[in-house]
Each structure stands twice: as structure tokens, then as C-alpha cells.
Amino acid sequence: MADMIRARGLVKRYGEVTALDGLDLSVPEGTILGLLGPNGAGKTTAVRIFTTLLEPDDGVAEVAGVDVRRDPRGVRRRIGLSGQYAAVDEYLTGYENLDMVGRLHRLGRRGAPKRARELLERFALTDAGDRPVKTYSGGMRRRLDLAAALVAEPTVLFLDEPTTGLDPRGRTGMWDVIRELVDGGATLLLTTQYLEEADRLADDIVVIDHGRIIAQGTADQLKAQVGGERVELVLEQAEDVELARSVLAGSAVGAVVVDEHSRRLTAPVSGGAPVLMAALARLQDEGVKVLDFGMRRPTLDDVFLTLTGQTTRTTTEADQAREQEPAR
Amino acid sequence: MSALLDTFADGAIVARRNLIKIKRVPDLLVFTTLSPIMFVLLFGYIFGGSIEIPGGNYREFLIAGIFAQTVIFGATITGAGLADDIQKGIIDRFRSLPMSQSAVLLGRTASDVVNNVIVIVVMSVTGLAIGWRIRTSVPEAIAGFLLLLLFAYAVSWIMAYLGLLVPSPEVLNNASFLVTFPLTFVANTFARPETFPGPVRTFANWNPVSAVVQAARELFGNTSPANPPPDVWSLQNPVAYTLIWVVAILAVFVPLAIRQYQRAASR
Ligand SMILES: Nc1ncnc2c1ncn2[C@@H]1O[C@H](COP(=O)(O)OP(=O)(O)O)[C@@H](O)[C@H]1O
Numbered sequence: 084m085a086d087m088i089r090a091r092g093l094v095k096r097y098g099e100v101t102a103l104d105g106l107d108l109s110v111p112e113g114t115i116l117g118l119l120g121p122n123g124a125g126k127t128t129a130v131r132i133f134t135t136l137l138e139p140d141d142g143v144a145e146v147a148g149v150d151v152r153r154d155p156r157g158v159r160r161r162i163g164l165s166g167q168y169a170a171v172d173e174y175l176t177g178y179e180n181l182d183m184v185g186r187l188h189r190l191g192r193r194g195a196p197k198r199a200r201e202l203l204e205r206f207a208l209t210d211a212g213d214r215p216v217k218t219y220s221g222g223m224r225r226r227l228d229l230a231a232a233l234v235a236e237p238t239v240l241f242l243d244e245p246t247t248g249l250d251p252r253g254r255t256g257m258w259d260v261i262r263e264l265v266d267g268g269a270t271l272l273l274t275t276q277y278l279e280e281a282d283r284l285a286d287d288i289v290v291i292d293h294g295r296i297i298a299q300g301t302a303d304q305l306k307a308q309v310g311g312e313r314v315e316l317v318l319e320q321a322e323d324v325e326l327a328r329s330v331l332a333g334s335a336v337g338a339v340v341v342d343e344h345s346r347r348l349t350a351p352v353s354g355g356a357p358v359l360m361a362a363l364a365r366l367q368d369e370g371v372k373v374l375d376f377g378m379r380r381p382t383l384d385d386v387f388l389t390l391t392g393q394t395t396r397t398t399t400e401a402d403q404a405r406e407q408e409p410a411r
Numbered sequence: 412m413s414a415l416l417d418t419f420a421d422g423a424i425v426a427r428r429n430l431i432k433i434k435r436v437p438d439l440l441v442f443t444t445l446s447p448i449m450f451v452l453l454f455g456y457i458f459g460g461s462i463e464i465p466g467g468n469y470r471e472f473l474i475a476g477i478f479a480q481t482v483i484f485g486a487t488i489t490g491a492g493l494a495d496d497i498q499k500g501i502i503d504r505f506r507s508l509p510m511s512q513s514a515v516l517l518g519r520t521a522s523d524v525v526n527n528v529i530v531i532v533v534m535s536v537t538g539l540a541i542g543w544r545i546r547t548s549v550p551e552a553i554a555g556f557l558l559l560l561l562f563a564y565a566v567s568w569i570m571a572y573l574g575l576l577v578p579s580p581e582v583l584n585n586a587s588f589l590v591t592f593p594l595t596f597v598a599n600t601f602a603r604p605e606t607f608p609g610p611v612r613t614f615a616n617w618n619p620v621s622a623v624v625q626a627a628r629e630l631f632g633n634t635s636p637a638n639p640p641p642d643v644w645s646l647q648n649p650v651a652y653t654l655i656w657v658v659a660i661l662a663v664f665v666p667l668a669i670r671q672y673q674r675a676a677s678r
Pocket residue numbers: 097100101102120121122123124125126127128129676
């Protein structure tokens with residue numbers, strides 16, 4: 084499979100700041116690459132270089148085999164971009180925005196309006212299509228912006244933090260749309276600060292920080308770097324904690340972590356479901372009442388913490404509570 | 412040739428988009444026309460009484476000056492509009508499209524001419540209401556209006572460049588004021604430069620805005636033999652001097668603005 088997006092040794096400096104420090108990337112045709120990193124990692128800078136908005140100081144970037152520096156116009160014909168902030172004209176209606184983009188793509192007097200209506204329909208904006216964008220919600224603007232990126236049916240798409248600022252419903256809606264795009268054969272580079280998002284959408288993940296790659300692979304590979312699976316259980320009664328600990332210690336491959344307050348025990352294990360069931364059976368024999376029991380694999384958050392020593396922003400407060408509590 | 416046609420086609424699409432904004436936010440036009448009307452009334456009825464124009468009628472003298480000032484201020488819309496588009500990421504969108512690289516600027520400056528035409532019509536009506544008259548022929552009057560618009564068009568390219576350079580529309584508005592204010596006041600717009608102190612007078616005489624105003628006054632027939640223009644080449648040949656400036660400004664700022672557009676980064 085040919086690489087539709089490729090970078091070799093991309094460097095971009097802003098005065099003292101090195102936004103990209105020799106970035107290498109390749110995204111095979113028809114796949115999604117998740118470019119993951121905290122704020123200021125260099126994600127937007129990379130997207131801007133691929134989309135011809137910014138010249139690198141050094142290195143090579145190619146989109147669909149076309150060098151961004153040598154033939155920027157050739158690149159622009161092949162790409163769709165949805166930037167970090169929705170770039171839609173507030174005073175135009177949704178329809179007018181898409182129609183304008185279509186005309187600038189030379190879809191013509193007939194083609195552009197037709198395409199605009201199609202996209203409005205696809206992004207559930209038909210009813211709002213003839214209203215100025217000023218009246219749109221954040222989620223509607225984002226959808227319109229993504230629609231604008233799709234006007235010319237590009238083969239390569241760049242989405243810079245497409246769900247930042249969306250509510251959970253807007254986010255899952257956006258995920259569905261993105262997955263459909265790739266099912267349609269597009270190649271996609273998606274940046275995100277949300278680990279969950281990269282996990283859900285991306286075939287491959289590249290984690291960057293300070294403009295450098297600090298890890299890459301599939302979500303599973305990255306998780307494996309941090310450590311294996313864990314069994315986690317919550318007890319009904321606090322007095323069972325010690326007993327449960329000794330039972331779990333029998334199956335664990337490391338120390339059992341106990342959170343007295345929430346009566347939660349976590350233990351690293353290997354062997355998957357059989358180990359889990361055996362432990363559960365022994366607990367039952369001992370008469371320990373278990374409220375909740377499950378296998379937990381490390382999240383990308385754990386990956387990030389291990390790699391950079393800092394946490395990323397998680398999708399919601401609730402997620403944060405859920406992901407961090409068991410670790411204590 | 413076909414690249415040129417494409418550029419104009421793209422420019423027209425962008426211009427149309429800008430004009431839709433004027434239609435959707437009419438307040439903008441209301442305020443850009445209200446302030447010159449206020450200026451006409453303020454100078455015509457309040458300051459005008461203390462400004463002596465030999466052989467003349469001050470209000471008649473005033474109108475060409477106000478026209479020039481207003482269309483120059485109008486040109487700042489170009490810069491503010493572009494700065495705003497950068498801030499909102501719209502320029503990024505345009506720049507990622509396979510369109511002509513100069514079309515956004517052509518479209519922007521073109522739609523601002525339309526804006527200025529509307530403003531001039533409103534002001535002409537105001538002028539006529541307070542006693543201003545065109546005393547020459549229709550072709551000469553049209554030439555006068557065209558010269559004003561042409562000069563403003565050139566200025567709008569300066570503003571385009573500045574608008575792409577500054578971090579926000581607010582900065583553009585303040586920065587452009589620093590340029591347009593002295594240019595339009597230290598001139599023959601509201602008073603006779605003959606009354607200015609030495610170096611200021613020299614500046615006023617060679618200020619291209621003075622030439623535009625002088626040319627417009629002559630083309631509208633608003634001059635009086637009792638108040639001849641100063642004996643400097645710029646004001647003796649105001650049309651030629653204006654055109655030289657127009658060409659010079661365009662020759663410098665069109666390429667500068669286009670280059671800056673290609674580097675523009677959203678902030
Ligand atoms: N126009 C700019 N001028 C100066 N510094 C910049 C500019 N754009 C980005 N940077 C810096 O480059 C680094 C990477 O920024 P960016 O690519 O926007 O990161 P991300 O999108 O991952 O949050 C940051 O330290 C940022 O402050």
C-alpha cells in the first residue's frame with residue numbers, strides 16, 4: 084500500500100521554540116493515523132505543513148506523492164482540511180459557505196450548489212442550511228467545517244482536533260462521521276489530545292511531545308509498553324479487604340494495590356479470562372461479597388503518563404475520575 | 412490567459428462573499444456612512460464658520476475633502492476584514508484550496524470599492540442637501556468620482572498588507588488611524604494649506620490626498636479663481652500627480668500584500 088502522507092525529518096522553529104524537531108510520519112492509503120500529544124506538542128504545526136499553510140525549515144513532506152513545497156497547488160487539489168478552529172464564515176449561511184468552497188474548487192454553477200445540499204443533508208444541517216452560521220452551535224460549526232473539507236471529495240484528509248470543544252454527544256457523532264469517511268477509502272491524519280479518541284479511531288498512533296515522536300504503534304502496542312492487564316474488583320464490605328487481598332495475591336504477578344476508601348483492589352495478572360474466573364471462584368468459596376469485578380487494560384492515558392510524566396487532558400471530568408481513581 | 416480568468420473568477424466569488432456580509436450586517440454600512448454625514452454637518456455648520464475660503468463657499472470647498480477622507484477611511488475596511496478573516500481561520504481555509512493566490516485580495520479590494528461607491532452616493536446626497544453642486548459636465552464629474560475611488564483602491568492595498576501583518580482587526584484599526592488621520596487632515600481637505608506653518612504646509616502641498624482633493628474640486632467645478640491652488644507641481648497637475656501615486660502604491664503594495672497573504676498564519 085502506498086503512503087498517502089509522508090514526512091521525513093520535518094523541522095519548524097519559531098524563534099527559540101522548536102515546534103517540530105525532525106518528525107517522520109507515514110500514513111498508508113485508506114488508514115487513519117492519530118497524531119496524539121498535549122497542547123503545544125506540535126500537532127497543528129505538522130498539519131499546517133502538510134496542508135501547505137506553512138513551510139518547514141527543513142525536511143520533506145508529501146501528500147499523495149506530491150511534495151508540499153514543490154507543488155503546493157497539486158497538494159491543495161487533493162486534500163481536505165478541517166483546522167483546529169472551525170473556519171466558516173459566520174455571516175454566510177451554511178449553504179453559502181459550502182457553495183463558495185465548491186465554486187472555488189471549480190465544481191461549477193450546477194455542481195457546487197448540488198454538492199452543498201448533499202453535504203448539508205449528510206451532516207444533518209439541512210434545516211439550518213439557510214441560516215447564517217452565526218446562529219449555529221459549536222457542534223454545528225464543526226460539522227459544517229468538516230463538510231467544507233469534504234466538498235471536493237478529497238483523497239487525503241487532515242483533521243486538527245476535530246472534537247475539541249464538543250459535548251459527548253457531538254463527539255460520538257463526529258466519530259461516526261469520521262469512521263464513515265475512512266470506510267469510503269480516504270486516508271486521514273487526525274490530531275487529538277484525547278487518548279480515547281485516538282484509541283477509537285486510529286489504526287496507528289504517533290505520540291509526539293516537543294515536536295518529537297516519543298512512541299508509536301497501534302493502541303494495543305502502546306498499551307503493552309506500559310504493562311499488561313490488571314484485574315480490578317470492588318468489595319461490598321470493608322472487612323473483607325484483607326481476605327480478598329490474600330486471595331488475589333495468589334493469582335497476581337505483582338503487588339496488589341488496595342484502596343481502602345473505595346474498597347477497590349487492583350492486581351497485575353497474566354493469563355486473561357481463566358485467571359480472572361479462577362480468582363472469582365476462590366473469592367466466592369471464601370464468602371467474599373464482590374460488588375464489581377473486571378479486567379482492566381492500561382489506557383492510553385497510562386501510556387502517556389509513563390512516557391512523558393504528564394497526564395493528558397481526558398475527555399470529560401467523569402472519564403478522569405474513572406481512569407485515575409483505580410490507580411490510587 | 413486562462414490563469415488570469417481563473418483569478419478573476421475566484422476573485423468574484425470572494426467579493427460576492429464579502430458583499431453578502433454588507434447585506435447581513437447593514438450596521439456596518441450605516442456607521443461608515445453616518446460618520447461622514449456627521450463630518451459634513453460638523454464642518455459645514457460648526458467649524459466651517461471660522462475657516463475662511465477666499466471667494467468661496469466653504470461647504471462647496473468642503474465636500475470634495477470629505478469625499479476623499481471618507482473613501483480613504485473606507486479603504487481601512489479592507490485591512491480590518493482581512494485581519495478578521497485571519498483571526499477566524501478563513502484565510503487558512505482559502506489558502507488550503509486550489510484557488511488563485513491573489514484572488515482573496517482581489518475580491519476583498521473589489522468588494523470594498525462597492526462599499527465606497529455606496530458611501531459616495533449617500534454623501535453626495537447629503538452634500539446636495541447642504542448646497543454642494545457639481546458645476547461641470549457629467550463626464551468630468553464621473554472622472555472626479557472615479558479618481559477618488561481609484562485612489563481609495565490603491566490605499567486599500569496598503570491596508571490589505573497591514574491587515575495581513577497585524578495580529579488582530581483592533582490593531583489594524585488603531586494602526587491605520589495613525590496613517591490615515593494625518594494624511595487626511597494635514598492636507599487641503601478641510602482648510603487651505605496656505606494657512607499652515609512652513610514644513611506642515613510643504614507636507615500638505617505634496618500630500619497625495621491634497622492632490623486627489625484638488626483634482627476632485629476641479630472636476631466638480633468647486634474651485635474659485637479667488638482661491639487658486641498653490642504654485643507647486645503636485646497641485647498644479649493634481650490628476651497626474653494622483654495617478655503617479657496610484658501607480659506607485661499599487662506597484663509596491665500589490666506584490667507585498669500577495670506575498671504576505673501566502674505567509675499569513677492564523678493566530
Ligand atoms: N505562529 C507561532 N509563533 C510562535 N510560536 C508558535 C507559533 N505557532 C506555534 N508555536 C509554538 O510551537 C509549538 C507547537 O505548537 P502547535 O503546533 O500549535 O502545538 P499543538 O497543536 O500540538 O498544540 C508551541 O510551543 C507553540 O507555542
